[in-house]
Amino acid sequence: MIKAGIIGATGYAGAEIVRLLLAHPEAEVVWYGSRSYIDEKYSSIYGNFFKLVDAKCMDDNMEVLAEEVDVIFTATPQGLCASLVNEDILNKVKIIDLSADFRLKDVAVYEKWYRIEHKAPSYIEEAVYGLCEINRKDIAKARIVANPGCYTTCSILTAYPLVKEGLIDPDTLIVDALSGVSGAGRGAKVANLYCEVNESAKPYGVANHRHTPEIEEQLGYAAGKEIVINFTPHLAPMNRGILATEYASLIKKDGKLPTYDEVRAAYEKYYKDETFIRLLDKDVYPETRWVEGSNFVDIGFKIDERTGRIIMMGAIDNLVKGAAGQAVQNMNILFGLDEGMGLKLVPAFP
Template sequence: MIKAGIIGATGYAGAELVRLLLQRDDCEIVGYGSKSFAGKKYCDIFRGVYKYTDDICENDDILELSKKADIIFTATPQGFLSENINEEVLLNSKVIDLSADFRIKDVKVYEKWYKIEHRAKDFIEKSVYGLPELYREQIKESRLIANPGCYPTCSILSLYPLLKHKLIDEKSIIIDAKSGTSGAGRNAKLDNIFCEVNENIKAYGIGNHRHTPEIEEQLGKVADTPVVISFTPHLIPMMRGILVTAYASFKKDIDWEDVNNVYEQEYGKEKFIRLLRKNENAEPRFVRGSNLVDIAYVIDKRTKRIIITAAIDNLIKGAAGQAIQNMNLMFGLEEECGLKNLPISI
């Protein structure tokens, strides 16, 4: 029985972790950390788990939680884990962090984009970027996982095969991404209330969205050269889901079958990546509620570009589901364990 603790259990990603873990017979949640709701029953905050748990939310003391948990998920704002991680915590428990604290290896880049000082620089090199499709073997051996962001997960996986096989010009990449409102978190913000979002779509973070360096760092590793992208996210009036449309120029003439062979070579055996058929495009509604990634590609001969569409559920493959996928690897379990939910398409 794996004993799991969740700090930030009352945010959207934390709530999805709770929902997914409560359905497993091999896992017990031993701590619901929530600074905002400490002392309250978890089922009074999220009534969907009424009769499934009567546990009370505790504070966010990660050291105390590590004394009773085999693994801790920190679904917290940037800065929390870097301020609270230490050797004793990692000696007691494995940690999967859903914030950006350990995703970016260059601490100066992290501090520039996130505008905070990193308080645990010595642990950055000890962490592993938790994208299983790229770093599966390293994840199995790690005690500290940096769970990727939702936009980076969808963006990196959509472009990885093309860069690995050097089919595209790494200087030509443009990523247009659209997310549901849950990606902004559960805290009240004027820009995210119903009347501001409904019947509207807007770009934000143009040229300076903080997921940009995370995407660039990972794509640069694949390409074995620095990669600079144009990344523009958009907020759209739906609760959950991400659609990435990525554009890149080919280095040489190529057809759909050639591209498909490359994607099949890299992802053909992956449990959570579905390569769509020719003339199909990815749509978030067909992955909603699942840990799946749908990827499709179109060759534009006129502009000598490829256009990739990719879709994920930002709260599952973009957060909680991927974290559990990482947990399964860390404990030597079947990677699909607890993640076999089919999408909720309607």
């Protein structure tokens, strides 16, 4: 059995890792780390684990934890993982970090967008961006996996094949994305109170959301050049889900726009055999309710011949494929397991 420790086990993403690993046939959680709830029963914080988890919460001592587990999940705010990691720890254990500490390869970009000093820049280069469907070969050899965020996972996967195949101009890419409130974390914030969120939807982080450079960097690798996009996130009155609607100019060949079949073939080239990416039928578009509680990514598209643009749409559960599910998928890759082990969950509806 793979022994797993979770630092940040009482946040939404951490609790989702617990939920997934309890049903995983080859892994067990042996350390429920939470600085805020040390010595409190885990099931007293999340009642859904009553009679399922008897353990008490422990601290975030990564040095001690590395002696007891095979993999550490850090589901923590930016800066913590980088402040704890060192060579001795990495020689003993794999780390899957759900924060942004190791996602961006340019430390100056990280410090500009996250407004904190990076505490372990020497590990940025070796860390592997944990977008499983694109980087699984590198993930398998990694010591540090930088688990992508929810907006970035959905936004990148929705556009990646068309950028990679040169079917769209990536510098014309516009991403509008909706997120459920759980994406903001479990901390008490006025903006996330029921009366503030219910019966309303709002944009935020307009023109300066910190996931923007992450999307640009990863799609830039696909394009083979640096790209600049517009990304606008929105908060929607739902618990879970990401819905990304993306627009870009199609690149004409011999004066003609790509056809539906040509675009479909590009998606199938990269995703046909992917367990967790579902390419929807023609004129069927993603909905967050059809992926809730699952590790699936649903993708659809529509060519707008009038404008010469394409509308690409993707939906995920922000806490599963956008966080904990992808982290477990990365764990499976790291330890040579079936990638879908413990993750073949039917979406829950209603």
